[in-house]
Amino acid sequence: MPELGEKIKALALELTKMPSIVGTSGEAAIAAWLYERLGRLDYFRRYPERLVLLPVRGDRLGRQNVLAVIRGEKCSAPRHLLCLGHIDTVGTDDYGELRDYATDPATLKEKLPAVKFAAETLAELTSPDWLVGRGILDMKTGVAALVAMVEEFSRRPGELTGNLVFLGVPDEEGNSAGMLSAVQDLAALLGEEGGEFIGAIDTDYTTGRYPGDPRRYVYVGTTGKLLPCFYLYGEETHVGEAFNGLDANLLASEVLYQMDLSTDLCDIADGEVALPPVSLSQRDLKAAYSVQTANAVNLYFNYPTHASQPDEVLAKCKAKAVQAFANVIKRLNEEYEKYCALSAIPFRRLPWEVNVLTYEELYRNVRQEVGDELDRVIEELAAKLRAENADEREFSLAIVQEVHNRYADKNSKIIVYFAPPYYPHIYVKDDDAKGRVLLGAVTKAVGDVKARYDYDIVIKKFYPYISDLSYCSIANEQSIARLTGSMPAWGRRYTLPVGAIQAIGMPVVNIGPYGRDAHKLSERVSTRYSFDAMPLILKKTIENLLLDGSGNNNKEEGP
Numbered sequence: 365m366p367e368l369g370e371k372i373k374a375l376a377l378e379l380t381k382m383p384s385i386v387g388t389s390g391e392a393a394i395a396a397w398l399y400e401r402l403g404r405l406d407y408f409r410r411y412p413e414r415l416v417l418l419p420v421r422g423d424r425l426g427r428q429n430v431l432a433v434i435r436g437e438k439c440s441a442p443r444h445l446l447c448l449g450h451i452d453t454v455g456t457d458d459y460g461e462l463r464d465y466a467t468d469p470a471t472l473k474e475k476l477p478a479v480k481f482a483a484e485t486l487a488e489l490t491s492p493d494w495l496v497g498r499g500i501l502d503m504k505t506g507v508a509a510l511v512a513m514v515e516e517f518s519r520r521p522g523e524l525t526g527n528l529v530f531l532g533v534p535d536e537e538g539n540s541a542g543m544l545s546a547v548q549d550l551a552a553l554l555g556e557e558g559g560e561f562i563g564a565i566d567t568d569y570t571t572g573r574y575p576g577d578p579r580r581y582v583y584v585g586t587t588g589k590l591l592p593c594f595y596l597y598g599e600e601t602h603v604g605e606a607f608n609g610l611d612a613n614l615l616a617s618e619v620l621y622q623m624d625l626s627t628d629l630c631d632i633a634d635g636e637v638a639l640p641p642v643s644l645s646q647r648d649l650k651a652a653y654s655v656q657t658a659n660a661v662n663l664y665f666n667y668p669t670h671a672s673q674p675d676e677v678l679a680k681c682k683a684k685a686v687q688a689f690a691n692v693i694k695r696l697n698e699e700y701e702k703y704c705a706l707s708a709i710p711f712r713r714l715p716w717e718v719n720v721l722t723y724e725e726l727y728r729n730v731r732q733e734v735g736d737e738l739d740r741v742i743e744e745l746a747a748k749l750r751a752e753n754a755d756e757r758e759f760s761l762a763i764v765q766e767v768h769n770r771y772a773d774k775n776s777k778i779i780v781y782f783a784p785p786y787y788p789h790i791y792v793k794d795d796d797a798k799g800r801v802l803l804g805a806v807t808k809a810v811g812d813v814k815a816r817y818d819y820d821i822v823i824k825k826f827y828p829y830i831s832d833l834s835y836c837s838i839a840n841e842q843s844i845a846r847l848t849g850s851m852p853a854w855g856r857r858y859t860l861p862v863g864a865i866q867a868i869g870m871p872v873v874n875i876g877p878y879g880r881d882a883h884k885l886s887e888r889v890s891t892r893y894s895f896d897a898m899p900l901i902l903k904k905t906i907e908n909l910l911l912d913g914s915g916n917n918n919k920e921e922g923p
């Protein structure tokens with residue numbers, strides 16, 4: 365293992381031994397530790413103001429981001445390269461009885477074989493080529509690699525044509541509070557210094573895409589996600605007169621059938637296919653058992669994106685709702701006709717009509733009917749729900765219901781809206797200057813490393829796991845307005861620093877260690893690739909972006 369790899373491995377083990385579970389005091393402790401460690405570098409002794417702990421805005425846990433800036437001394441115009449990592453991990457309950465050893469890689473390695481694993485997993489867990497522990501893959505090894513880069517480039521500021529900006533954030537495994545606060549500090553930095561962010565490098569984990577996948581992946585860009593919701597309002601009836609009502613459960617089933625895992629909703633960009641939407645919750649809103657049919661159901665989906673903006677996703681979901689509604693009406697009429705024939709009674713078409721609105725349309729209609737009063741009612745309800753600390757999904761639903769309650773039109777309908785969170789995708793293309801430069805730097809670095817190591821390294825366009833990288837860029841005003849107009853929680857219970865994200869807007873790449881089973885007790889990182897090829901790809905990418913005549917940097921010293 366090269367010297368740089370040895371150093372990263374030792375640091376990764378050290379970081380893993382410091383528990384930093386999301387939502388605990390460990391997050392603050394590891395930030396303080398990193399601050400102290402970087403503060404010992406000669407560079408930050410000389411320029412202590414370039415290393416700061418930044419409080420996470422409005423954070424009840426008092427967490428902090430670590431920000432370190434190495435100023436390039438060869439800059440003609442200010443340019444900044446963000447090197448980003450999260451310093452938190454998920455919890456350790458999945459370790460069960462071994463919980464106390466979850467952050468003690470050496471002891472855990474001895475104890476893990478007592479747990480029943482598949483033979484292949486066990487072979488890796490016991491092999492010296494794999495390290496185990498909570499967070500060692502996701503993403504203490506990545507943070508260790510970034511710290512090693514800060515140490516490396518802090519010795520070479522005279523060579524740098526731009527600033528290297530290291531950012532360590534907490535709460536990535538929670539609500540991204542660290543990143544969403546940090547983007548405002550990064551925007552402020554741009555305000556003071558001018559220039560632009562040329563790109564962001566994250567070092568979060570990578571893994572195989574299917575069992576036995578021999579390849580290693582570098583991702584230029586990232587997947588996003590939205591949470592489209594459907595409020596289905598039916599017409600209740602007594603079960604004794606079943607055809608007199610429109611069962612909201614039936615409407616919900618058809619919407620679920622139309623949406624769930626429908627590949628025609630897969631978002632495809634550059635031939636890379638996002639997963640189709642999958643339902644996360646379907647719940648009828650009846651408070652107790654009765655012989656009335658259900659008249660309201662709420663249903664929502666996880667919807668991954670590669671290219672579609674919120675307004676486009678909303679339109680697709682609305683079209684699916686229209687289709688579902690029409691199918692239900694057709695089926696009900698067919699069944700009713702058969703029932704009438706069987707019962708020898710006259711058939712008359714049922715009165716139902718397709719009726720689908722976005723929340724934005726519902727709000728506009730109701731406001732026309734009741735005026736300013738509507739906003740007052742919404743704000744009052746929002747204040748009450750905030751005081752109760754209502755879940756963001758429940759908060760959204762309650763507002764939709766409240767607005768609908770005031771609507772004169774009480775016919776059956778489907779209301780399509782968004783609930784938090786929103787993670788923008790980042791699609792890096794050759795057709796904009798920043799994207800081209802980043803793609804070029806990464807492609808060259810990967811090419812060089814492939815020539816030295818025998819790994820099948822592939823560059824793909826979308827980091828497949830939802831991460832803080834999403835907040836390095838965001839859609840245009842128009843698309844965001846569509847999102848916020850149909851997201852009742854926006855500005856009341858949930859918001860994103862849209863202006864700051866637009867200000868820093870940059871393409872992203874994830875160059876991460878390789879391992880398996882993040883978030884499981886068999887979480888492990890492979891010492892091969894993670895401590896030899898990956899650090900070299902990372903270092904070369906930074907050099908390609910921040911050294912003069914990036915292309916001619918052919919120094920072949922070991923990593």
Ligand SMILES: [Zn+2]
Pocket residue numbers: 450502503536568569831
């Ligand atoms: Zn992660």
